[in-house]
Amino acid sequence: MLKTVLLVCLALAIAIGGGAGSVLYALNHSASFGAIHVGPWVAFPDIGTPDADPYMQARxxxxxxxxxxxxxxxxxRASEDTENQPLSIRCRYRVEGETPPARFWTLYATDEKHALLDGIGERAAATSSLAILREAETTRFVLEVGAEPVAGNWLPVSGTGSMQLVLTLYDTPIANRTDLTDSVLPSIRRIACDG
Structure with missing residues (x-):
């Protein structure tokens, strides 16, 4: 009788542990379902619709x-630069180009757990289309991301480890398109690294 109880407990432990492990694996490794890649940027346009993948919704x-x-x-979201190198908080980057037409957009930096990075002083690690200086008579802009202040557009980040840049376009006509791959998004180029 004790042997039967132990076997049942072992079977339940394997079933529950295996099930929980497979769910965690699926949540952590199913990032490509429904993903659209535009250079270093990745979007999941179906995430807020009934067509969304259940694993992506859960993540x-x-x-x-x-x-x-x-x-x-x-x-x-971008976790790599244009040369497919992982983004690091210890490096400086130049985000350059144009965004698709949008009423408003935001750009901010997060850590690997998707928490907003610390800025420097009173400056947050975030900016928006209202705060960006653009080139004369164009929608093109250049923004530097890093710990050292620069003239012009600067996104201050501090700390160590990897980071992600998150560009959110609000009220944009490209959100209704089924193919976002021909969209024009800014490039992300590494300038230098500290260590």
């Missing part, structure tokens, strides 16, 4: 994200 909910519907906008 987004676990991160505490608020999914945008197609009519609201689209969020792009």
């Amino acid at each position: 987004y909910a676990r991160e505490g994200g608020l999914a945008l519907g197609r009519a609201e906008g689209v969020e792009f």
Whole structure:
């Protein structure tokens, strides 16, 4: 009798542990379902719709994200630069180019757990289309990301480890398109690294 109870407990432990492990694996390694890549940027345009992949919905909910519907906008994330090198808080980057037409957009830096990075002093590690200086008579801009202040557009980040840049376009016509791959998004180029 004791042997039967122990076997049942062992079977339950394997089933529950294996099930929980497979769910965690699926949540952590299913990032490519429904992903659209535009250079270093990755978007999941279906995340706020009924067509969303359940694994991506679960991961987004676990991160505490608020999914945008197609009519609201689209969020792009970059964890690598244009040369496919991981983004590091210890490096300086130049984000350069244009964004697709949008009523408003934000750009901010997060750590690997998707928490907003610390800025420097009173400056947050975030900016928006209202705060960006653009080139004369164009929508093109240049923004430097790093710990050292620079003239012009600067996104201050501090700390160590990897980071992500998150570009969110609000009220944009590209959110309703099924193919975002021909969209024009800014490049992310590494300038220098500290160590």
